[in-house]
Amino acid sequence: MITQAEFLVLLDDELGLDYTPADLDRDVDELPGWDSVYLWRLLTVLEARTGRPLPFDELLTTRTLDGVRKLAVDGA
């Protein structure tokens, strides 16, 4: 389980991105400072954190960071 609060800390720790809970629901295209390349790094980090492989292809098309978090939590 990764709560929103934990996820925000993880984004800052691992990517240096300082987001608010509201940012997690924004479309990634409208997210300040976001770049799609960060997602790849995030996926690697999430796999290390959850200890299991994640569905990269599905995650790469997810439009919000909270969507990414939920996929990581649920394992899709």
Next chain:
Amino acid sequence: MTAPPAVADLALAEDAWARLRRIRDAGRLVADFPQVCALVGALDADHRARAGRLLAGCDLAEVAATHGQIPAVTVAVTGNGTCAPIVAPLVAEFARHRLAARVVGAAHGQYVADLADPRGDLLAARPEVTLCLLDAGVVADELGVGWTADDCARVLDAVLARVTGLARRHDADTTATLVLHTVPLPAWLARQLVDHRSRARLGVAWRQFNAALLGLAVELRRCVVVDLDTCLTDATPLDDPRLRAYAGVGFSEPLLGRLAAEVGHVAKALRGHGRKCLVLDLDGTLWGGVLGDDGPDGIEVGGAGRGAAFRRLQQLVAQWGTQGVLLAVCSKNDPEQVRTVLRDHPDLALRATDLVAVTAGWGPKSEALAELARTLNLGTDSLVLVDDSAFECGEVRHALPEVAVVPLDAEPARHPDRLLAGDWFATLRLTDDDHARRGHYRAEARRQELRDGHETLRDYLHELELRIELARPDERELSRVAQLTQRTNQFHLTTRRMDDAAVREHWRDPDAVLWVIRAADRFGDAGLVGAVFGRHRPSGPLVLTNMLLSCRVFGRDIETAALRAVLADARESGLPGVLGHYRPSPRNGRFADFYPRHGFVPVEPDGDVLRFRHDLTVLPEPVTHLRITTDLAGAS
């Protein structure tokens, strides 16, 4: 080459990372950028990748505008696959060298279009460095199903011809330095061939391709080729199969970090931000044990086991010394005992004669380092300290954050790798002067002894028997001139960095002036120590666009003698005057009054360039303690 980080290093990296984020939270990334650079330098590779993302959000043009000593460097990125993931590591690596990377390009798969057109978007940004990323897809994508080793060899030839053509064009059409790299043969490609004979054939063709790529760095003046094979020898993964498949990214994150570090070294060398002197601790660093307690016979060096490990570090350091890296010792020890061991111990691979300075004493190490830098006429930002004491490392980091610190642990077998990892002394090419540098500094130490024996500087200068020569350089000296423009910071009147090709162009231009200053005295030949750049204007004054002198020979009035010779020659040639340019930089303030001091008067500045004019009626007093010969043939 990446040694596993010691616990202390990790703690340091965590602390630096936390401090970086505090600066970001306070909205001070731009304002505190010099401090940010020092913190990025303390991060390990993993944290550095994160720092790049953190810095990506800050306006690097504003950084350069706010901090004069942190220049913005434009880096153009292109490649055959997805290039964007290297942007953040580049920003972090440049910050480590006190440079603000302005990255342009990084579009997907555009390398042919990007490099073929000097007026296209990428090269029109006038980069100083162009990075072209080529992953194995550049070959694999052109193979169909049913390919053989011979088919692959043909594709390799075609790709090589294409890349060679683009690189030559880049060299001819731009002033940027092109960074290419070898393309490692991935297992996922080689094993598509099931028989060993074909795999061997493929391996041969692939390596010939890489050898030819490396050859471009020898052939072209503005081309660097990074050997990625050496970056992969420490179990860095080549790529991530999922990112390769879904996103077209041909390199793993750690490998991109390594490559970004190499590009950082190129920019550092081009901008004169290179390190010049390695300062070594002794006990626990160069040998095991404590000299003061164990005595010269009790220290661990040579033989087998730990002693052999310490000797390997000494051999590495000595090897660097032969290539112009200045080696010095700074240790808390009894000076006499240190001198004796360095001179007489039979098992040392590093000798007193390899060192340009030995400081041993009991004061704070940061003070000893500052004194050492003063003695050698270097900035403290030219120093790299290697030390096994966490206390000493911490003290120096705190007091002199601009000194690069390489902390060692208790395992001497890891010492060489830890020192190699930073690649501190990487440079674009060596000149004759680099090989002779240690001799120059040792001669300087003997001059210092002579100076200490004289009551006045004037007496000392007279006994020095200084001879200087002002003349046009010959062709083989041009690399040294370029190097001087890249490394000199203090007496560098307009701080115009030039590469080999730019110097050559200037040298060939019939309207341009390029003279060099060579110096020698009773202690030896100091070699090429300065240069004067200028330009003739039809029936106008001679314009001195830049003048520089190695800090090694400061304080001997060489610059005055050279300037006087130029003025005298101009007067003899009937010129209406001489104009001198000075552009202030954070490091050349000491010579802001150089022209006024020699009878020049200020005239209208040109942008950020201050201009001074000499009417040639009264020349500066001759310098009597040196002999100057000039050969300015065809100059005026």
